[in-house]
Amino acid sequence: MRVPTPDDFRELETWGLIERPMAAVEAFSPEHEQRREDNERHRRKRREQEESVSEAFLDDTQAYYRSMERPIDRTKWDYLKRRKAWFHPPVGWERFAAPGVSRILDLGCGDGDQTERIAEFVAGRWRAAGYDGFPMEVVGVDLSESRIENARRHARSPHEAITLRFESGDAVAGLDYPDDYFDYTLALGLLEVLDDDLAEPVLDEVARLTAGGVYVRDLLDSMPGFHPRPDVDERLAERGFETRERHRVLEEPFVEEGTRDPLDVWPMNLHQVVFATATDPVPADERY
Numbered sequence: 001m002r003v004p005t006p007d008d009f010r011e012l013e014t015w016g017l018i019e020r021p022m023a024a025v026e027a028f029s030p031e032h033e034q035r036r037e038d039n040e041r042h043r044r045k046r047r048e049q050e051e052s053v054s055e056a057f058l059d060d061t062q063a064y065y066r067s068m069e070r071p072i073d074r075t076k077w078d079y080l081k082r083r084k085a086w087f088h089p090p091v092g093w094e095r096f097a098a099p100g101v102s103r104i105l106d107l108g109c110g111d112g113d114q115t116e117r118i119a120e121f122v123a124g125r126w127r128a129a130g131y132d133g134f135p136m137e138v139v140g141v142d143l144s145e146s147r148i149e150n151a152r153r154h155a156r157s158p159h160e161a162i163t164l165r166f167e168s169g170d171a172v173a174g175l176d177y178p179d180d181y182f183d184y185t186l187a188l189g190l191l192e193v194l195d196d197d198l199a200e201p202v203l204d205e206v207a208r209l210t211a212g213g214v215y216v217r218d219l220l221d222s223m224p225g226f227h228p229r230p231d232v233d234e235r236l237a238e239r240g241f242e243t244r245e246r247h248r249v250l251e252e253p254f255v256e257e258g259t260r261d262p263l264d265v266w267p268m269n270l271h272q273v274v275f276a277t278a279t280d281p282v283p284a285d286e287r288y
């Protein structure tokens with residue numbers, strides 16, 4: 001990926017996400033999904049992505065992420081933050097800004113760019129409602145030390161009441177937080193890189209840590225080394241979370257030929273976004 005220019009940022013702005021953050025949900029249609037399947041350019045780009053998956057990743061995903069060294073330049077970080085916003089629509093996020101919500105976890109946060117977006121969303125809701133805000137912690141956890149360093153270097157709190165914190169940690173082994181510590185947990189692209197032996201304990205850990213609700217964004221396409229889970233809503237239901245919203249979204253605005261991403265970062269992949277809430281939430285005074 002080359003360093004993005006101001007023109008590249010302007011091009012991303014034409015996707016309309018500032019005015020319509022749910023644009024990917026609104027724009028999705030089964031017809032686009034079919035046309036993507038039928039389209040030679042989109043099929044070729046996906047084949048190229050499949051072929052570029054590294055042996056190290058296929059051999060042992062966890063070792064791959066643990067040992068990854070990938071410092072990221074500020075301009076690329078910022079571009080990817082905006083680029084990824086398309087396929088991470090803020091479904092259910094208005095609940096994060098409600099009074100009483102004080103802890104949000106972004107599990108498998110990567111470089112922390114979407115963690116910053118989550119905090120920005122909350123700050124934006126508070127400001128629009130004329131609130132001063134209340135103390136809130138948004139915590140990003142990732143297996144990769146290198147990515148946590150990126151997050152610490154680049155992500156900034158958008159509001160004085162919001163603390164952004166980044167820690168390395170292993171969601172499979174479990175995190176050092178008490179039960180129901182977090183009001184909401186997000187897992188963006190985390191479950192998709194875990195086989196069932198790893199994803200099941202991670203889902204157990206998410207359920208243990210989370211009092212209010214869960215947001216999942218995952219790849220639905222098959223891809224070597226990736227694990228699409230169309231049944232993720234059932235797995236959440238087994239753990240006491242009822243799906244409120246579920247959407248299919250494409251990775252970028254659909255165009256028949258080519259891409260509207262000037263850096264052409266990813267193919268037109270298909271994802272799901274699931275927002276689920278606890279069926280029997282633990283009362284605040286019993287939590288911590």
Ligand SMILES: C[S@@+](CC[C@H](N)C(=O)[O-])C[C@H]1O[C@@H](n2cnc3c(N)ncnc32)[C@H](O)[C@@H]1O
Pocket residue numbers: 062065066084107108109110111114141142143144147169170171172173187188189190193
């Ligand atoms: C596809 S990336 C998604 C990153 C980020 N959430 C985003 O949307 O850009 C998957 C992330 O999961 C992290 N990860 C993989 N296994 C993990 C584990 N056991 N515990 C915590 N994070 C893990 C990886 O290090 C990687 O940053």
